[in-house]
Amino acid sequence: MDTRFLGIPELTEVPSVAVVVDVMRAYTVAAWAFAQGAEKIVLAGSLDEALALKAAHPTWVALKDGPPAPGFDTVNSPGLLRSTDLGGRTVVQKTTAGTVGALAVKDASLVLCASFVVAEATAEVLRTRGGDSITFVVTGEDGRADEDLACAQYIARRAADPRTEATEYLTRAADSRAAHELTEGIREGVHPDDVSLCLELDRFPFAMLATSEESLMTLRRYEGSTP
Ligand SMILES: O=C(O)[C@H](CS(=O)(=O)O)OP(=O)(O)O
Ligand SMILES: [Mg+2]
Numbered sequence: 001m002d003t004r005f006l007g008i009p010e011l012t013e014v015p016s017v018a019v020v021v022d023v024m025r026a027y028t029v030a031a032w033a034f035a036q037g038a039e040k041i042v043l044a045g046s047l048d049e050a051l052a053l054k055a056a057h058p059t060w061v062a063l064k065d066g067p068p069a070p071g072f073d074t075v076n077s078p079g080l081l082r083s084t085d086l087g088g089r090t091v092v093q094k095t096t097a098g099t100v101g102a103l104a105v106k107d108a109s110l111v112l113c114a115s116f117v118v119a120e121a122t123a124e125v126l127r128t129r130g131g132d133s134i135t136f137v138v139t140g141e142d143g144r145a146d147e148d149l150a151c152a153q154y155i156a157r158r159a160a161d162p163r164t165e166a167t168e169y170l171t172r173a174a175d176s177r178a179a180h181e182l183t184e185g186i187r188e189g190v191h192p193d194d195v196s197l198c199l200e201l202d203r204f205p206f207a208m209l210a211t212s213e214e215s216l217m218t219l220r221r222y223e224g225s226t227p
Helices: 026-035 047-056 098-104 116-129 146-160 167-174 177-183 194-198
Strands: 002-006 017-021 040-043 061-064 090-094 110-114 133-138 207-213 216-222
Touching (some): 002 146, 017 116, 026 090, 026 098, 026 194, 040 098, 047 090, 090 098, 098 216, 110 116, 116 207, 146 167
Parallel strands (some): 017 133
Antiparallel strands (some): 110 207
């Protein structure tokens, strides 16, 4: 199998199968949103687009990274989201790295968004649908964010060998720059439990599949075998 690990600036071709990884925190947050009942997540390309979608659909929940901001309902924090009821709601998500990475591969034939909380479910989709070539988009720090690279490498290994152990990959993520910045309060819009929530292996049994719906990149939970 041809497996590549690329940062967003290195995406010069449309991949066939793309796994977009953002551990801290976009795709941990997205998984929590589904766990809290969200029906779908629209991935916005800019803050202005997110606000325009919210204005056009006032019942949608607009979410951004960093500090709270006017027009947005909440922030990119799993610790904060886990006490929010999102039953049947549509979430609009805009973050610095994660949502940008998914939009960068929107023309791929299969796009999965992933983090440690959905690692095994994602690996299982790759075992059945991954084909010969998989591109992992390491969204943070232009491909150098070790929490994202470690998770991507773990999912790739796990897809090939379900006996792969997670410990060394989780240890790298726990020691990443993002983990330290979240812990030390350098990043904003943070709950004290965010880092530990981002390191919960296989917290959720579903994968997350992104497709274009009415020209919007839309993420849904996926538990079947045929995306
Ligand atoms: O919310 C996050 O953790 C980051 C943004 S920042 O580094 O906190 O400013 O966004 P993401 O796209 O989820 O990596
Ligand atoms: Mg990140």
